[in-house]
Amino acid sequence: STNAVAYGSNLAHFGRGTGPIYFQNLECTGSEPNLFSCPHNVLGYQNCHHHEDAGVHCG
Numbered sequence: 902s903t904n905a906v907a908y909g910s911n912l913a914h915f916g917r918g919t920g921p922i923y924f925q926n927l928e929c930t931g932s933e934p935n936l937f938s939c940p941h942n943v944l945g946y947q948n949c950h951h952h953e954d955a956g957v958h959c960g
Contacts, residue, residue: 905931906958914956925949 907929908914925948929939 904959908956908958913952913954915954917951918954919951922949922951927955 924936924939925942927936927939927941929936933939
């Protein structure tokens with residue numbers, strides 16, 4: 902099993918990303934097999950910016 906740690910409360914924990922933003926308001930519980938399974942806003946529709954990027958460490 903893979904463990905992951907999310908850094909959502911520390912925005913842009915690993916630095917700001919670049920390019921398109923595909924997900925907004927991800928609400929993962931930790932039981933999902935991938936990010937596409939997490940509840941989120943409609944793909945491609947976003948009103949956020951890269952200073953709000955979330956960070957995840959998979960281990």
